[in-house]
Structure formats: C-alpha cells, structure tokens
Amino acid sequence: MNWDDLKELLDQGDLAAIEAAFDDAGPEERRALVKPVTEFERTVRKADFPTSRRYSAPLAVVGAAVLPMSALVPWLSRNSLDRPMRPDHRRLLRHYGTPALDHVLTVLRRRGVPWLPELADKLAQRLRPGGSPPTDLWRLITEIAGETLPDSDGYVFWWPLGIRNHVAEPRFLALVPRLFEMPHELWEGAGTWPRLLVKLAADGVLDRSMLLDGVLAALQLGVKRDGAETLITVHDELAPGLDEVAARTQDYIALLPDSYSTVAALAQRELKRLDGAGRLTTDALLDGSRAVFFRKEKKLVRAQLAWLGKVVGTRPEVLPAFVDALHHDAPDVQERALTRLLDHAGRLDAQTCADIAAVELPPDLRERAAEVFGTAEPEPLPVPVAAGRREMPPPITSVDELMAIFARSLPPEDPMVAERALAATVEFAFTDRAALRAAFTALHPGNPWYEPGLPDWDSMRVHAPWEGGEFLAVVRAATGDCQGGLTSPIPSAIPGEQEWAKRLERRVKHSRLPMLRLHEISIGLAHAPRPFLMSTPTEGSGLIDPEALAERLERAAELGFEPWPHDLALALLRLPRDAAIADRVRGSGAAGAEVAKWLDDGGLGHPEIRRAVVPVRIGPWAADYEDRTRVVVTFPDAAGPLRESFDSAATGTYSSADLARTAAPEFLPDHRDISAAHQAALFDDGARDIAAVLSALVDAHGPIGDGMNTVLALALNAREAADRACAVDAVITLTGREELQAADVGRALADLATRGEVVLGRVAQSVRDVLRAGLAGPAWELIAPLIERKLPSDGERPAPGLADLLALGVEVVGRTGSAEPVPGLPEAAARSGSSRFAKEARRLRALLP
Secondary structure, three states: OOHHHHHHHHHHOOHHHHHHHOOOOOHHHHHHHHHHHHHHHHHHHHOOHHHHHHHHHHHHHHHHHHOOHHHHHHHHHHOOOOOOEEEOOOOOEEEOOOOHHHHHHHHHHHHOOOOHHHHHHHHHHHOOOOOOOOHHHHHHHHHHOOOOOOOOHHHHHOHHHHHHHHOOOHHHHOOHHHHOOOOHHHHOOOOOHHHHHHHHHHOOOOOHHHHHHHHHHHHHHOOOHHHHHHHHHHHHHHOOOHHHHHOOHHHHHHOOOOOOHHHHHHHHHHHHHHHHOOOOOHHHHHHHHHHHHOOOOHHHHHHHHHHHHHHOOOOHHHHHHHHHHOOOOOHHHHHHHHHHHHHOHHHOOHHHHHHHHOOOOOHHHHHHHHHHHOOOOOOOOOOOOOOOOOOOOOOOOOHHHHHHHHHHOOOOOOHHHHHHHHHHHHHHHHHOHHHHHHHHHHHOOOOHHHOOOOOOHHHHOOOOOOHHHHHHHHHHHHHOOOOOOOOOOOOOOOOOHHHHHHHHHHHOOOOHHHHHHHHHHHHHHHHOOOOOOOOOOOOOOOOOOHHHHHHHHHHHHHHOOOOOHHHHHHHHHOOOOOOOOHHHHOOOHHHHHHHHHHHHOOOOOOOEEEEEEEEEEOOOOOOOEEEEEEEEEEOOOOOOHHHHOOOHHHHOOOOOHHHHHHOOOOOOOOOHHHHHHHHHHHHOOOOOOOHHHHHHHHHOOOOOOHHHHHHHHHHHOOOOHHHHHHHHHHHHHHHHOOOOOHHHHHHHHHHHHHOOOOOHHHHHHHHHHHHHOOOHHHHHHHHHHHHHHHOOOOOOOOOOOHHHHHHHHHHHHHHHOOOOOOOOHHHHHOOOOOOHHHHHHHHHHHHOO
C-alpha cells in the first residue's frame, strides 16, 4: 500500500475497499503513510464544505488504520463516523454506503494495539453534555473501552444512547449513580428510559437506595420543569416507604423553598405522610413550614396552614410557624394565620406578640392584630432610584482587542459590542489589512468557514441569509484581498449576488435592513473599501451625536468618497429627532445632501401608533391565524421606502419576529415607541427571555405611547419570575426618569385582560413588587383600570386571579392613604356571599371614598 493507491481509494470513497487495503499492511507500511495522510487531511479541511464532507468519513477509516493514539484522538473527533457523503446532480450532499464507524472498529481491532481503552478515555474527555447526540463517537468509545467505561461528564450524559444494546452489562450499569449529577438537560424530554431504572431496581439489578438518593439530589441541584416531572415520576414509581422517607427528611425539606411547585408538593406530601405516622419532629415541621411560607403558590401555603391547624391543638410549639405565614404576600393567607394566632393568643410569649405587632399587614388585619398584640410603627417604603442609561464603551483601538472580542463570540451577542467590532473591522481593513488577516487566521487556523475572502454565495443556495452568516462574511471580506479603492462604488455584478438577493426576497420577509447593511459592508470591504462607517453609535442606546455624523460626512467629502448606502440609511435612523445639522452638512457631497433632505422632511416622522386586535399567524398553514392584540404603526401616504419599512400595513405584518429585528431599539434609538410597537410579538404568550430587548427599550429615547405601554403590560405578565423582575425594573426606571404614565400601562393591561391575554395573578405579583420598590401611586394606577374592567356583572363568575388583584388594591391603598374610587366596585362589594372575591371587594370598598 502506497500513498498513490490510497489516494485513489479516498477519491472513490469506498470504505470497504479502504478497510480491506490494510488487511496485510505492516507497522512500517502504516508509518510511511502517516505524513501524506495528515498533510492531505489538512488540505481537505481548508477546502470548501462539499469537499471536506466528501473525504471526512474515508479519512476517519484511514486514520484509524495508520495513526498513533495521540493523533487519533483529535482525528476521530473531527472526522465523520457516519455514512460518507458526496454531491448529487444538484450539488446537494447525500449519504451513501455503510457507516464509517463499522469500518473504523474493524480496522482498530485488527491493528492489535493495547491502547484502545486509553483511546476511549481520551475521546470521552472530548464529549460535552448537551447539543446534538454524538451517537457514532459514543458507540466507538463504548466498543473499545474494555471492562470499565469512561466516567467523564460528556460520556455519562449520553448514557441513554446505550440502553438498547448495553443495559445488561455491569460496566454500563455502574455509571447510573453519575446520571444524577448530570446537567438538567439529561432529564428533559427523556422519554421512558428513566422508568427502566425503576424496573431494574425492582429486579434487584440496581440499588434502590442509590436511585432514591440520586433522584432527590438531582431535584435539589435544580432541573427545569420537564426534567422535574421526569424525576418525580421515577420517585413515585419507586414508592418510598416510611423508613426511607424518615432517613431522608432533610433532603425533602431542602426541596421546599425554591423548587418547582410540583417538586415542593412532592416533598410536602411525603413529609405530611411521615408526620401522620408520628415520625416527623417538631423542628423538622417548623423548618418545612418556614420554607413553604416563602413560596408564592397559595395552594401549597394553604395546605401547610391546614396541616399546622390540625396539629396546633396538641403541639402548641408549632405556633411560631403562623407568625412566619403573616409575612406571605396573600392577604387571605395572612388572615388565616392571624386567626390561628388570635385563637391561641394566650399561649404566646411576649416576644412572639411583639413580632406579630411588627408585621406589615393590610389595614383591616392590622386593626384586628392591634387589639390583642399592640401596634408598631410601619417601615417606610424605600425611595426608588432610576438606573442610568448605558454608556457607549470607547472605540476598539487595536487588532488584538478586536480578536479578543471575536474569540468570545462571533458575531458578538451584545449589539453595542457588535457595533464597535464592525467599526474596528472596517477601520483596520482599510489601514492594516495584513495584520487583521494574520490575527484572524491565527484565531481559526484551517477552518474553511473562516477562510479569508467573500463567501461563495452561489454554492450556499440552500441556506437562507441570516445575520450571523452576514457578520462572518464581513470579517472574511475584511481579511481577504481588496479589488477596489477608496472612491470605488459598490459593484453591481458579483458572482452569486443574484442568487443571494433571490434567497433574501424569498425567505426573509421583513428583517432585511440589518442584513442588507452587513451584506453591503462585506462587499464594500472586498471591492469598495471605506476608512470608517457612518452608522456607528456614539451612545449606548444606539444614538449618533449629530455633530459626530456631521464630522464624518465632512471627512468623507474631504477624502473624496461617498458612504455605503445602507450604512448611511442606518445613520439617518440613529439620529435624534431634533438633530439640527442640515445646513452644516448640505454641502458635504451627495451623502450630506441626503442627510439634509431627511432632516428637512422631518426624519422618520410621527406615524400613528395604536393598539389593535389583528389576525396573527400562529402556525405554518394558511388557516393558522388567531386574533391577538398588537400595535399597528401607520405612516402617511408617500412616506418613502425607508419609512415604509416600519409601516405595519406596507410590510403586511403586525409585530412579527422578523420585523422586530429591523425595528430593534438600537436601530431606532430616538423612536422608542415605533420600536416597541414592533417588539410586541416577542412579549406575547408569556414574554420569555425579554431582559435584553426590554433593557434596550428602556435605554432608548422618545415619547412613550401605545407601543411601549403595551410592551410593558405584556412584560408584567411574563411567565417566569426573572422576566417579571425585568419588567418591574423597567417601570421603576421609567417612572424615576418621569417618562412613564403608569395609568396608560394600566389601560393597556385592561385591554389585554379583556381579551384574556394576561394572567391576573402574574400581574398582581409584578405590581406588588412595584409597590415594594416604593411606587405606591404608580402601583394603584397600574391595577385600578384592570380592576374596573374585570369586575363581573350580575350573575357572572369573577375572573381567576381577580380576588388577588383586589387584595393587592387593599395593600396599595393602605400605603397611599387615599385613591380614586373604582367604578363598579360598590356594586361588586354589595354582592352577597362569602367567596374570597366578595370579601376582598368589600375590604377594598371600605378603604375608598
């Protein structure tokens, strides 16, 4: 076997023939092939994507046949063990033949080397938890590992891949305890394999105590909701007995404070069962009760109060737990706890009575407590402090600083970091392209995706344009050769450009401005370089100081070049609405004249922005539409193409995720309400992961109208507590800056609640946090319109969560001392009955004029 013969087999891609070629090869013959094989693989990795994929699987087999162990570890990690690929008649890559894994295993075993288990350990160290399943590499490791399997996190995380073929092997089962130490993703969407663990324990194959300890440990470490449900299923199917629960009392108590409600309910259930058998100590009951009373879920809290109420008669030492319950947010919980304490007031010592008197309670409960326990001066509300706007970091001054940013993320995730990186890339490509190329090549050696020069867009016709790819194209163009000069225009004919434009038109509906700008920069760097960008912000909100833009335009006129068109368009959008530089820039070339005309015409203008119910697409089919609340932006007729790109009717969409990107706050920093109007879709349906967008909207400028009010209302309704906290921070900051009218947000909440698009309980939790931040007046303005709108008419059932909102109203009015009456509340308070809604309505009515 020589290199020429082997190269011919590689070209053919016949894995079986490659395997057979090494049947009789000796050690010397294999060593002689190491150098040409590694040099060829290095060349292939630098080639285009189809070429690298074509040779990947054959090279995996060849490497297994000739390379030493140290070289095989990275080799098998980067080359494919799947079926080989080759392009079809349409240049699309297709699989063929048998998997390379089978041939690699055969070749390795025939070599007769003693280091296969060590190779397995080193390969296992390269696996990482999460992501796409490394099925083939995991199988290879398992087959060559020997009697003991690796226990690295990356290998153990993918343990379920071996259930079908290895579940009876002791070496495989020995890893089960490590499963409970894995990241939470292991248990999410796990299917049925965790229940197999219970069956193995029932059959005596696995240790039952180990499984139970593992489940409780994993629940304490923290898993997401789906993973928690999986672990709860395993726990319940194990059905622990009283002895097992008693031995793990502290583990169950540890689940009560901050786990998911279903996990806390499991712990509460098991501890109550233990207490029913007389095996739970009073200290443990008190610890568990305190943990539960820190939770917001009233179902758990009420269950704990009921449990304590049954035992307090014979165990008065649990009375301090009711004092802890007085600190709960829900007035009905406070009332139940206070009633128990009043019933047993004679058993309380002086210190406990003083502690009760010091608790902040709603006015009516405070009066009841004061009759028995006395009163204490309430703590004053804190003085809210508005956060300052984000500042723009200084420009990047060196190639090394730029590479440090790219090493962390490419493209950078933070919009302002990305803007600084874009500006530096354009500048360094103009002043020292060789240094930029050398630094970037060293950052990603041999990676074809980072090859200097414009991408071959024609060969990427199966991909839709996306911002990350366009940003990468900018960096590649900046490090490749330049075919134009300072005064060169953007060329009209570039290979693949027509195909790229078709894909943009066909697959990207409305988020075109960011991609058009990035695409233009990449082409400009390759054919029409410029020394700097016009659109780089000077403030952290995305604004450009008008004087800074004027200086850039004047410098461009001096150097004799015109800015790139989309770069200039974004600069226009980033100007303050009151920019007064039209006369100064009017004579700075065609670009200056364009800026002057934009300012003379009123900039982006003042479109109509209103909340409306519109049909929103919710699925892939033509009929998958649903009426939802959105914010519609309407410009006057003949507004021009740049303005129309933000017009809901002109674009044919209402707050779609695509349009939200074009109207991102950093692109419209002085038109906050237009931006917010187009972000509404991102905040709908629970408003998940909203921190970055909401923070950018808060830092933006411009008046607040239906757009921002609707976004804030939806944010206060966020599903997750962390997202609701971001909404509360936004209300605090905007109120502190005197930019927000809370009553307008309250009306937006009322509109959304009328259509069932907000959950009243979530809103109540958010507004309670606003109150605790010291904003009692705004808190009332937020909920008063909502209460008015949701009050039921005669014979109508109250909406879920309305009683909580009324109870919060009692708390707020108790802090403000007075508030405007709520229309319809007297009629609601006059309704007969003892429901919680009726009680809270009467309590609030008693406090209002």
